[in-house]
Amino acid sequence: MNKAMLKSEPSSRGVRFMVGRDAGGRWIVSDRDGRVGGLFTDRASAVHFAMFESDHVSGAVCCVPDDVTLNLNSAFENRPASPGVTGFRMKVAGRA
Secondary structure, rough: OHHHHHHOOOOOOOOOOEEOOOOOEEEEEEEOOOOOEEEEHHHHHHHHHHHOOOOOOOOEEEEEOOOOEOOOOOHHHEEEEEEEEOOEOOOOOOOO
């Protein structure tokens, strides 16, 4: 397991991505600005996506505790429900 993804202290740039589960048990990645994120079928895929998107910067990815529930609501607020919305990328990855 990569130590950078478990680091709880933010780097000089701070935590950019949060990785955790939603109320339905799916893995969520959400960035601090609500612009990049996704739903994933497994933790490894979620962490891989977050690490890739943060250029593997130490402390940029935070895995939240199991008792914390994440959601993507902020990423979808006031945005049209159509693919290719400018300023937001969502990726569904992982094993079925």
